[in-house]
Amino acid sequence: MNPPLHDPDAARTALQGVVEADLDNDQVADRHARGVWSGICEPGDGDAGLLVAAVGAAGALRLVAADDAPAVAAAAAIDRDRAREALERWRPRLASGPSAAGFDTARRVGVRLIVPGDATWPTRVDDLGPHGPLCLWVRGRLPEHPVPTVAIVGARAATSYGEHVAMELSAELAATGVRIVSGAAYGIDGAAHRAALNAGGLTDALLAGGVDRPYPAGHEDLLGRITRTGAVISEVPCGAAPTKWRFLSRNRIIAAISDATVVVEAGWRSGSLNTAAHAASLGRPLGAVPGPVTSPASAGCHRMLRDFDARCITRSADVRELLGLDDDLLPGADGWVDEATALRDALSTRSWRTVDDVARRCGQSIAHVERGLGLLLLDGRAQHGPAGWRLIVTRR
Amino acid sequence: MNPPLHDPDAARTALQGVVEADLDNDQVADRHARGVWSGICEPGDGDAGLLVAAVGAAGALRLVAADDAPAVAAAAAIDRDRAREALERWRPRLASGPSAAGFDTARRVGVRLIVPGDATWPTRVDDLGPHGPLCLWVRGRLPEHPVPTVAIVGARAATSYGEHVAMELSAELAATGVRIVSGAAYGIDGAAHRAALNAGGLTDALLAGGVDRPYPAGHEDLLGRITRTGAVISEVPCGAAPTKWRFLSRNRIIAAISDATVVVEAGWRSGSLNTAAHAASLGRPLGAVPGPVTSPASAGCHRMLRDFDARCITRSADVRELLGLDDDLLPGADGWVDEATALRDALSTRSWRTVDDVARRCGQSIAHVERGLGLLLLDGRAQHGPAGWRLIVTRR
Numbered sequence: 001m002n003p004p005l006h007d008p009d010a011a012r013t014a015l016q017g018v019v020e021a022d023l024d025n026d027q028v029a030d031r032h033a034r035g036v037w038s039g040i041c042e043p044g045d046g047d048a049g050l051l052v053a054a055v056g057a058a059g060a061l062r063l064v065a066a067d068d069a070p071a072v073a074a075a076a077a078i079d080r081d082r083a084r085e086a087l088e089r090w091r092p093r094l095a096s097g098p099s100a101a102g103f104d105t106a107r108r109v110g111v112r113l114i115v116p117g118d119a120t121w122p123t124r125v126d127d128l129g130p131h132g133p134l135c136l137w138v139r140g141r142l143p144e145h146p147v148p149t150v151a152i153v154g155a156r157a158a159t160s161y162g163e164h165v166a167m168e169l170s171a172e173l174a175a176t177g178v179r180i181v182s183g184a185a186y187g188i189d190g191a192a193h194r195a196a197l198n199a200g201g202l203t204d205a206l207l208a209g210g211v212d213r214p215y216p217a218g219h220e221d222l223l224g225r226i227t228r229t230g231a232v233i234s235e236v237p238c239g240a241a242p243t244k245w246r247f248l249s250r251n252r253i254i255a256a257i258s259d260a261t262v263v264v265e266a267g268w269r270s271g272s273l274n275t276a277a278h279a280a281s282l283g284r285p286l287g288a289v290p291g292p293v294t295s296p297a298s299a300g301c302h303r304m305l306r307d308f309d310a311r312c313i314t315r316s317a318d319v320r321e322l323l324g325l326d327d328d329l330l331p332g333a334d335g336w337v338d339e340a341t342a343l344r345d346a347l348s349t350r351s352w353r354t355v356d357d358v359a360r361r362c363g364q365s366i367a368h369v370e371r372g373l374g375l376l377l378l379d380g381r382a383q384h385g386p387a388g389w390r391l392i393v394t395r396r
Numbered sequence: 397m398n399p400p401l402h403d404p405d406a407a408r409t410a411l412q413g414v415v416e417a418d419l420d421n422d423q424v425a426d427r428h429a430r431g432v433w434s435g436i437c438e439p440g441d442g443d444a445g446l447l448v449a450a451v452g453a454a455g456a457l458r459l460v461a462a463d464d465a466p467a468v469a470a471a472a473a474i475d476r477d478r479a480r481e482a483l484e485r486w487r488p489r490l491a492s493g494p495s496a497a498g499f500d501t502a503r504r505v506g507v508r509l510i511v512p513g514d515a516t517w518p519t520r521v522d523d524l525g526p527h528g529p530l531c532l533w534v535r536g537r538l539p540e541h542p543v544p545t546v547a548i549v550g551a552r553a554a555t556s557y558g559e560h561v562a563m564e565l566s567a568e569l570a571a572t573g574v575r576i577v578s579g580a581a582y583g584i585d586g587a588a589h590r591a592a593l594n595a596g597g598l599t600d601a602l603l604a605g606g607v608d609r610p611y612p613a614g615h616e617d618l619l620g621r622i623t624r625t626g627a628v629i630s631e632v633p634c635g636a637a638p639t640k641w642r643f644l645s646r647n648r649i650i651a652a653i654s655d656a657t658v659v660v661e662a663g664w665r666s667g668s669l670n671t672a673a674h675a676a677s678l679g680r681p682l683g684a685v686p687g688p689v690t691s692p693a694s695a696g697c698h699r700m701l702r703d704f705d706a707r708c709i710t711r712s713a714d715v716r717e718l719l720g721l722d723d724d725l726l727p728g729a730d731g732w733v734d735e736a737t738a739l740r741d742a743l744s745t746r747s748w749r750t751v752d753d754v755a756r757r758c759g760q761s762i763a764h765v766e767r768g769l770g771l772l773l774l775d776g777r778a779q780h781g782p783a784g785w786r787l788i789v790t791r792r
Contacts, residue, residue, distance in 0.1 A: 161688055290686030290698060292557055293710040302686060305701060305708035312701035312708075314689040 014100065017107040021118070033057035034115050034135035039102055039237045040064070040093040041134075043249035047086040049130030050076035057134060064090050102210070102237030109212045111238055112138045119144045125256045127282050133235035133253060139211045140227035142204070145380045147392060148323050149179040149204075151258035151279070153272045154188025154265040159297045162188055162265030165289050167195035169262065172316035174201020177349040177383075177393040178323065179230070181206065181258045183250065184219050188264045188272075197225055200350055206257070207234040208250040209242030233257075248274055255279035260322045262287040262313055266300030273300050280308055285322045287313040325393055343372040344381070344391060352387035410496065413503040417514070429453035430511050430531035435498055435633045436460070436489040437530075439645035443482040445526030446472035453530060460486050498606070498633030505608045507634055508534045515540045521652045523678050529631035529649060535607045536623035538600070541776045543788055544719050545575040545600075547654035547675070549668045550584025550661040555693045558584055558661030561685050563591035565658065568712035570597020573745040573789040574719065575626070577602065577654045579646065580615050584660045584668075593621055596746055602653070603630040604646040605638030629653075644670055651675035656718045658683035658709055662696030669696050676704055681718045683709040721789055739768040740777070740787060748783035 008025050011032035015023070019031055034057045041048040051060040054075040063072050064087060073083035106113065114121050115135045120142040125132050152170050154162060166188045170180050174196035182189040184205035196203035205226050207215055211234045214220035223232050235253060236246060251271060255261050255278035263286075266272040279286050288310040291298030304310035311322055346361035347353060353361075359369040373389055376382035383390045404421050407428035411419070415427055430453045437444040447456040450471040459467050460483060469479035502509065510517050511531045516538040521528050548566050550558060562584045566576050570592035578585040580601035592599035601622050603611055607630045610616035619628050631649060632642060647667060651657050651674035659682075662668040675682050684706040687694030700706035707718055742758035743749060749757075755765040769785055772778035779786045 161690070165689060289689060290694075290701070290708070291689075292687055293561055293685060294557070298686070299710070302708050302710045305686070306710075306714070312686070312698050314695070314698045314702075318702070 014103040015113070018103055018111065018113045020112065029058040030056060031113065031115050031135070033061045035103060035113050035237065036061060036094075036099040037134045038137070038235055039099040039240070040090045042089075043133065043235050043246055044128075044131045044252060045086075045089070046130045047076055047078060047082065048090070048134065049132060050078065051086075052134055053130060061094075064094055067091060099237065102239055105210070105212050105238035106137060109238065110139065111211055114138055114142070122257045124149075124258070125253060128252060128256050131252070132256070135235070137211050137234050137237060138231050139223075139233075140204075140229070140231035142231045142233070143179070143202075143383065145377070145383065145392070147179045147202075147383070148177065148325055149181055149258045150319055150323060151181045151254045151261040151275065152188070152192035152264060153182055153254060153261065153275050154192075154263055155267055155270050155272060155297055155300070156185050156187040156189075157267065157297065158187035158191070158265050159291075159295060161291060161295070162289075162297055163191040166191040166264040169264070169289075169313070169316050169319060170195035170203075171199040171201075173319055174203065175199040175350055176316075176320075177201070177391065178320070178325070179204065181254055183207075183254055183275075184215070184223060184226075184232070186216060186218070190219060190222060192264075193222055193226060197229070202230045204231045204233060204257070206250050206254045207232060207242065208236075208246040210234055210236055210238040210240040212238040213240075213242070215242050247271065251275040252278040255284060256282055258284065259324075260285040260287060260319070262289065262319055262322070263301055263304060263310070264289045265291060265297045266304075267296055268299040268303065270300045273304065276304055276308060276310065286310040287319060287322050289313045340372060340376070343369065343376065347376075347382060347389060347391035349391045349393055352385055352390050354388040358389060410499040411509070414499055414507065414509045416508065425454040426452060427509060427511050427531070429457045431499060431509050431633065432457060432490075432495040433530045434533070434631055435495040435636070436486045438485075439529065439631050439642055440524075440527045440648060441482075441485070442526045443472055443474060443478065444486070444530065445528060446474065447482075448530055449526060457490075460490055463487060495633065498635055501606070501608050501634035502533060505634065506535060507607055510534055510538070518653045520545075520654070521649060524648060524652050527648070528652070531631070533607050533630050533633055534627050535619075535629075536600075536625070536627035538627045538629070539575070539598075539779065541773070541779065541788070543575045543598075543779070544573065544721055545577055545654045546715055546719060547577045547650045547657040547671065548584070548588035548660060549578055549650060549657065549671050550588075550659055551663055551666050551668060551693055551696070552581050552583040552585075553663065553693065554583035554587070554661050555687075555691060557687060557691070558685075558693055559587040562587040562660040565660070565685075565709070565712050565715060566591040566599075567595040567597075569715055570599065571595040571746055572712075572716075573597075573787065574716070574721070575600065577650055579603075579650055579671075580611070580619060580622075580628070582612060582614070586615060586618060588660075589618055589622060593618075593625075598626045600627045600629060600653075602646050602650045603628060603638065604632075604642040606630055606632055606634040606636040608634040609636075609638070611638050643667065647671040648674040651680060652678055654680065655720075656681040656683060656715070658685065658715055658718070659697055659700060659706070660685045661687060661693045662700075663692055664695040664699065666696045669700065672700055672704060672706065682706040683715060683718050685709045736768060736772070739765065739772065743772075743778060743785060743787035745787045745789055748781055748786050750784040754785060 012028050069083045073080045170192040174180050180196040180203040182192045193203045211232045214223045251274045255275050261279035263272045263276050288301040288304035342362040346358045359366050383392050408424050465479045469476045566588040570576050576592040576599040578588045589599045607628045610619045647670045651671050657675035659668045684697040684700035738758040742754045755762050779788050
């Protein structure tokens with residue numbers, strides 16, 4: 001039994017350095033319980049999702065500790081046999097108590113735990129319903145405002161053609177403020193991350209195992225670079241191994257966290273098609289890059305074009321269309337239009353600019369610019385970072 | 397004025413050797429008039445189509461000769477200005493009388509004139525309505541029964557990848573009894589024709605100029621080979637030049653004469669997209685072969701996948717699906733099923749077999765086999781040629 005289950009102080013201690021906000025006791029209990037849940041159920045466990053949605057993470061954990069199958073069945077609205085099976089999945093891990101180690105490692109390597117309701121929680125993953133993540137472990141930082149996000153994924157066994165196209169797409173999109181999500185694998189994923197970083201853009205990597213374990217090992221440096229401006233994310237705690245099941249589950253997060261998914265190269269049975277299928281089932285737009293029909297590395301993409309109704313992607317503009325992005329920033333309908341237009345013109349989607357710099361560029365007072373930037377921020381049209389302000393490309 | 401307009405005997409003489417059937421006087425007049433019409437209006441002239449549909453080809457020609465705009469307007473249900481303009485288009489050519497030469501050349505080089513109602517008239521082109529051909533000039537021979545037919549077309553400036561794919565598709569489809577239609581151009585068209593011939597299949601070429609003028613000149617041998625088993629076809633008479641307009645108009649016949657159109661490689665503004673657009677407007681299924689997004693020769697195909705809802709074609713089975721072809725021959729519902737099955741098993745879709753050979757293979761009497769083959773022929777499931785009988789792959 002994990003001691004913090006009955007001990008608010010121990011829970012608060014476990015969370016020290018792992019969460020950012022000041023929390024009341026209920027928040028501590030919920031957050032800590034979600035962290036524990038991420039270690040006792042496998043990703044996408046719908047029974048856990050139903051139970052937590054019904055009685056909260058801490059309450060759900062108490063029912064597991066009490067081995068109370070009837071109460072679990074009643075709360076999750078599942079039958080008793082299924083509740084019993086679920087308890088049999090969860091209790092061994094609760095008893096062995098790996099979660100304390102997970103929190104300790106997270107604190108040590110600078111991993112944050114985020115939960116629904118947090119400013120940086122990617123609300124798009126909630127579309128997964130009871131199969132969504134109960135929490136996310138994050139190295140680096142997710143944005144506080146919605147940013148156009150695309151998953152660029154594909155085969156590990158990519159060709160130079162595939163890597164070339166992945167880099168082109170990723171660099172061009174990242175340079176215009178689109179966030180690039182991928183799975184940090186060799187091949188297409190790595191090319192997409194690297195090109196986004198090299199273009200000065202933002203990219204996030206979803207891992208199947210704990211974010212303290214760089215996987216694949218050869219991408220340790222790449223993952224480190226990603227955390228400096230973007231995020232390396234997992235729904236399993238530090239120390240958890242990247243199992244086959246977790247790879248498949250991880251794919252649903254890649255699909256859910258992104259506005260659209262683009263597969264650059266994929267064999268006939270590639271795991272990327274699994275990501276694409278998740279995106280399709282969530283109603284997210286799907287794109288596939290064609291290639292030579294003689295190339296097995298493109299067979300999965302052609303299958304998507306034929307059978308999944310994927311959009312044919314040949315250049316970054318096709319992806320922007322998929323994302324519903326409008327390259328012309330439309331002026332608003334209020335009296336602030338002209339000042340705002342001048343302000344936006346003074347901002348860049350690529351480089352961060354200080355308030356002073358922006359004021360100089362648009363010929364407005366610092367006070368005016370600060371007010372204007374605040375409005376753009378509220379509007380989700382500008383982004384604030386350590387190096388200043390940046391324009392976000394808006395959606396139609 | 398063409399003398400045969402008022403002279404049935406001259407018309408009969410003009411048609412000698414150019415049509416196959418024994419004809420009565422009305423048939424002679426109609427057929428001859430259609431041949432004359434093919435020389436005085438440009439392909440796809442809807443006013444000519446409406447007028448001929450209303451009063452017949454010979455009657456329509458009389459109205460033109462009489463320069464009777466009110467009668468033309470009334471018959472074609474168009475306004476008088478339009479009728480006047482149409483007459484101004486047609487009368488100069490009727491007066492200069494090039495059609496006699498067209499008939500003479502046709503007779504000399506073995507070109508046949510076919511019209512709607514003929515056994516070998518490809519009824520699918522009638523879907524073009526008033527813009528359909530009034531007659532077709534044919535070197536070689538069209539089939540008497542509907543045969544699954546696919547247009548395989550593409551850029552003249554093809555890559556070796558495109559030519560390779562065109563050859564693969566064409567050879568595999570032709571070998572299983574699908575007729576391959578194309579435009580005899582260099583690049584994709586030529587590759588499709590050649591591969592069909594080399595596979596022992598049938599292929600037809602649609603020309604923009606007269607079929608007595610091999611175009612392009614470098615394909616004279618290829619066109620000659622095509623006429624030995626298939627057909628070289630045009631809607632303009634012998635001697636007519638392949639103008640730009642006629643190329644575009646020719647594309648609508650390629651689309652209409654085929655059950656489906658597949659574009660293998662095409663630049664962003666390739667003429668093949670014109671063929672594809674015609675196919676789409678006729679409701680014919682459309683396929684496009686993807687290629688590297690870095691290859692301009694595939695840009696038009698990718699455009700078709702994105703904007704024309706074309707099917708992604710990666711192998712011949714995809715085309716068979718597009719054609720609605722069922723590779724398993726379904727047994728019929730009558731008592732003749734077993735004999736017919738044995739008979740079909742004894743036939744080949746690739747090679748012609750004599751009645752004796754078929755009888756030996758299926759263990760039935762010659763009389764039985766002849767009766768069975770007759771039924772299959774009526775059914776459109778077998779084909780009869782100089783070298784014997786062959787199975788036609790049936791549609792679902």
